[in-house]
Amino acid sequence: MKLKLHDRVDPKIRIKYRKLGKERVWGIAHSDGLIEIDPSIKGKKHLEIIIHEILHLLWFEASEEEIERKSIILTKALWKENYRRVEINEDLPLQDGTI
Numbered sequence: 822m823k824l825k826l827h828d829r830v831d832p833k834i835r836i837k838y839r840k841l842g843k844e845r846v847w848g849i850a851h852s853d854g855l856i857e858i859d860p861s862i863k864g865k866k867h868l869e870i871i872i873h874e875i876l877h878l879l880w881f882e883a884s885e886e887e888i889e890r891k892s893i894i895l896t897k898a899l900w901k902e903n904y905r906r907v908e909i910n911e912d913l914p915l916q917d918g919t920i
């Protein structure tokens with residue numbers, strides 16, 4: 822996703838989840854450091870999109886093609902090293918209240 826040029830070199834990155842079907846993208850990076858990610862993406866694709874959008878913020882002069890290339894390289898390297906997302910809802914209690 823394209824990012825408008827901005828003069829903040831080091832934005833504080835925050836990630837939020839929002840359905841982005843209307844925008845027809847998986848992620849959006851805003852120049853204030855907010856990254857929006859579609860909640861439907863999982864696994865390796867999720868890792869790729871997070872890396873992709875962070876790279877836009879850190880390297881805003883790069884072309885979309887360059888961002889794609891670098892984010893794919895990073896995703897493959899981290900995935901091969903077994904980096905995976907931990908599910909955050911696994912501590913939800915069962916119906917009897919136990920974990």
Ligand SMILES: [Zn+2]
Nearest residue numbers: 822823885888
């Ligand atoms: Zn992009």
